[in-house]
Amino acid sequence: MLTRCGSKHGGLVTATSQVTPVGKAAGTSSRPVVGSSSVGVFMRITRMALQYKLRLFIGLIAIFLASGFQLAIPMLIGSAVDAATGLEEGSLKIANSAVITLIDTTTDIFGEGSNPSKTALIIIAVLLFITSVGRGLSAMFQNYMGESIGQSIGYELRMLYYEKLQRLSFSYHAGVHTGDLITRGIVDVEGVRMFVQTALLRSVFLIVLIGTGMYLMLSEDLVLGLISLSFVPFVAWRATTARLKLRSNWYSLQERLSALTKVMDENLGGIRVVRSFASQDHEMKKFDEASNETLALANVQVGIRASNISLMGVAFMLSMAGVLWVGGLQVIDGELTLGELTQFLAFMSILLQPVRQIGMMINGYARGSATGGRLFQVLDIDPSIQDKPDAKDLEITNGTLEFHNVSFGYEEDHTLNGVSFKVEPGHTVGIVGPPGSGKSTIAHLVPRFYDPKKGHITIDGQDLRDVTLDSIRKAVGVVEQDTFLFTASVEHNVAYGDPWAPDDRVESASKHAQLGDYIDRLPGGYDTMVGERGVSLSGGQRQRLSIARSIMLKPQLIVFDDSTAAIDAATEQRIRAALTELTKDRATIIISHRLSSLMHADEILFIEEGKIVERGSHEELLTQGGHYNDLYELQIRPSEKWQQ
Amino acid sequence: MTDRHIHERSHEIPPKASIKLGPTLDEEVFGEAFNGQVVGRFMKYIAAYKVLLWVAITAVGVFTVSSITIPLIVKNVFDDALKDGAGDRSKLATMVVVFLVAVGFNFVANYFQELIVGRIAERILIDMRRAMYEHLQRVSLSFMDKTEIGKLMSRLQGDVAALQEFLQTAVFAIGDIVLLIGIIGAMIWLDWRLGLMTLTVVPILLIIRIIWLPYARQSFLRARVTSSIVSGALAENINGIRAVQGMSREYVNYDLFDIRATDNLKAANKASKFGVMMLPIVDTLTGTAMAIVVIIGGFFVLGGTVELGVMVAFVLFVQRFFDPIRALTMHYNVLQRAMASGERIFEVIDVPVDIKNKPNAIHPEEIDGSISFENVTFGYVENQPILKDINFEVKPGETVALVGPTGSGKTSTTALVHRFYDIWEGSVKVGGHDVRDVTQESLGEHVSMVLQEPFLFSGTIFENIIYAKEGATREDVVAAAQAVGAHEFIMKLPDGYETELEQRGGNLSLGQRQLLSFARAIVADSKILVLDEATASIDSYTEMLIQQALERLMEGRTGMVIAHRLATIRGADRIIVLQDGRIVEQGNHDELMANGGLYSRLYSMNYASFDDIPDELIAQATKAARESST
């Protein structure tokens, strides 16, 4: 009647939904699980909940107790009204025979002198008090068990999700927007947790409560019972249709929200581009478009909710009017006591809250199936790169890397075609080639970020696919072309691969990367924060930090993927000089556009469209007079010549 | 979860791994329950929907009143129509009709309150977010450099949602207060003695609440903070996944994450203990109140001083009585959170815009393309100048190159041309106007930049190249792509110019991304073109082709080029050599080579082999470089 709990929660849930920076993974279809599979989602969540047997057991007991207490209350109230109308008149039809027995016994004890009505009232009051306390306690256990199972499942999902993301290979990560993954890990886990916490146990409670309530009312008086329950089918029907509508609305809304998140995230990430093109208006337009689309969908949701809540409310109250009318007539005809009528009304008002909660639970279910589906989608992906069941650790005998006729493509295409080469310890292979020719792709194959489509790659004769990923990545260090630094201090970034490293190793790695002087000049030294992705560093400083990070681990094989492009030649040479000691007995691959970086490699590969088109030492390549020679000419030729 | 993880979990935080994760405690604190300033400013956003808001409040009022009326009608049914067997059918019928009317009002009011409040809340959510976002478009880069995007995003989303929740709650809170007053009034009106006695439980509840609140708040706060720490850790791992996998940090990170997630689990469980604790308390008090009604009310009825209907109404009221109180305390938390969120939102909106257009800033349609730096001193951090007393001039149509060791201040110099930052001393002029005297939009129009770090947006290649250029055609886009030698690879992609790029252009090679970012700058068709290492990730051959195409494109335009590969800039009209934030040499390639200074040494190293270069030479080069800078 007066509760507004349902609506409040409805509001809360939608409010959270607004946070949802959900993303639709570009490339990978994240079309939500539709239709019957949403049942599958619930089954899975339920199965997870079933692990917590003790808590579930306590929770279920509490549910039965709570519904028992809950339903006893209207009976007691009915009895109280009957008692108050006067026992003497013999019209006592107190519903609960136990109460009558109790009253009889106490009247016996106190003797005939006491007023039976008053005794009855006192006893009923005591019983009401006890029942209420019981209801409160059992509700407490029920809610706590629900929440605690929800929390545990949330924890479990988080850990599983985190673990899965760490194992999913590059090919997966390349295709999803980070915002989308973050959302799934935060908002969707929260959605499932909320579902477990508020909907799962509570729906059992509601079923038990409404079921017993219905049974009691029907057995009490079939006609009145039917009238007072007449709202139930209507509510059930609304609930089902609304759930379907809400679910598809949730899906679209999350997609739109993800688009909006993407717009905002990229705008802030690409702020320098936005500023340099003074394109704020353009960006605002993008924002408004995305934002208005979410508004439209959110408004639809508000509409569904409003009509749901009010219609369910009105259905309930119409049945109440029916009870008043029919029950009133029966009272007038003497077929019903006032107490019984009160009992019906009290029953109804006890049922009001659960009925209201149905609205909230529909939302919970809709959200649970949307979010759970999105989570399981990620959890179910098999990483395309993973250890074989019988994989052993890589055994480094001397550290020779060999590509045997390797072909590879990101999709159907052929990015690499029959690439073969060998790097021995203490040797260096240099790779040059135009943009997009496949150099970084080669670099990514060495630590087995991807698997070749054809051919194979070995380190000391062991196929990379036969050994553990962990051991490969410990042995191979790649200085990525696209530097990523963490929003942390210089020290944490350098020591990222080995956070237990002592200070002197961090310092010596930084010095080797020619970063030492710079860091020493910083007021905060190694504790200086580098800003997001290292914004407060110059391009060359970022690259040197990333070099320091890799060499600190002293990997057996090192790949420098164009990692000195933003570093001047003098500094680069100092880095090389400092690294000679480190690379003396290690296999090194240097990818660079600057020929001075790799002209002294033992072998230089010129890659074009994924094929090695020229190979040999610097001198050999010059005499061949091919592409490499052209590049060399371009880089050393005096300016006058190439001006025209 | 692999076995390994379970076995190796050490739960020991490595000394160098305590990366700052997520917001700190002080950032998350709950605000006061009522912060006049926040509310006042928030009201301004609401004011736009004043009319709707009044409709909503009216609806809430009608809803509340009709909700109170319904038990009263039931009472009348009992007392008038059904009294002691002397039933009256026509009275009963009237009552039921009145009841139905009340239900009708209740229904309509309920629908509209939900609908309107919901809609206003959604609208305001968008408005607030937009205000913040729009402001962020103007906030200066020096602020943005220090701010993590994730934190801004959490304000743009989480905090805005908290305020939205507040608005919804606030309207209903008004309803709750009205309801509470209504119930109390109705009870006292029906029978003041019984009413007062029943109400004795209210102060008890309030006292318990007051004792409970600070503890509960503390535990809710901890749950929230630990949860945002977990989110931060997750986000960091996702963003840096390549580095994580490349360096096998998975196990360490997993353990760290587990520690954080476990922390959160504990905190959340504790918080829910505090939450559910109130249930038996409230129910005990409800039970007490009902017992009072039954005993006292029942005795009164027996004694004939009170009518039965009153007792029935009381029972119905008592059951509903605690709901608004419970809701109000719940609102209290929402309110507090909203105040904190409001502060965080207004904090963003209040970030001063250091760099803004002067009121009388001009917007020249055409400029001559000259650039001049006069005694410019600039730094990012106070007292740490990065550029020191820089003087140079670029004439219209000239191409000037900036070279120098890494970290010498080249990128910073170009940033000043576009007024990304304001300088400490001196002046920067573009087209003869001090950059502080013209609008930022005009700088955007006349200066286009290829940034050192290519950044592409999700979307098609075409959208990325044309970007914000109004009036550019497909032909312009293709021509620009051809000029930078990107056309060929774009056409090889299955969807050509319509190929969708992944986040930050992840499905292209770095060189290809750089070419697109270059093409974007060309489409912008500005008088001044700044190329910051625009071809660093591109081979010399492709670069030469670009240079040739640029010859034509650069006609009549001014160029500012930065490169470490000195072959790139040999053709420049003038070369400015920077070292530690100072200009150490200027001149064309031949002059500088003849000079034998830093440039000539850098140049010779550029194509010399590092094995060949004796250490002494390196030492000499750096030493000389240092000397020349002092």
Ligand SMILES: Nc1ncnc2c1ncn2[C@@H]1O[C@H](COP(=O)(O)OP(=O)(O)OP(=O)(O)O)[C@@H](O)[C@H]1O
């Ligand atoms: N946003 C920033 N906040 C604080 N310090 C910065 C910021 N950007 C650059 N710096 C510092 O200013 C100095 C000059 O940096 P700048 O980017 O101008 O160098 P650069 O000459 O472009 O170097 P590179 O060739 O490595 O790109 C560096 O020491 C760098 O750490």
Ligand SMILES: Nc1ncnc2c1ncn2[C@@H]1O[C@H](COP(=O)(O)OP(=O)(O)OP(=O)(O)O)[C@@H](O)[C@H]1O
């Ligand atoms: N994640 C990816 N998904 C799909 N295609 C990709 C992906 N990464 C690269 N490619 C494509 O594969 C080809 C080779 O890319 P790669 O990064 O190996 O080039 P690269 O030789 O390193 O070039 P650059 O000199 O520009 O760094 C390019 O055509 C590129 O568009």
Ligand SMILES: [Mg+2]
């Ligand atoms: Mg590459």
Ligand SMILES: [Mg+2]
């Ligand atoms: Mg730079």
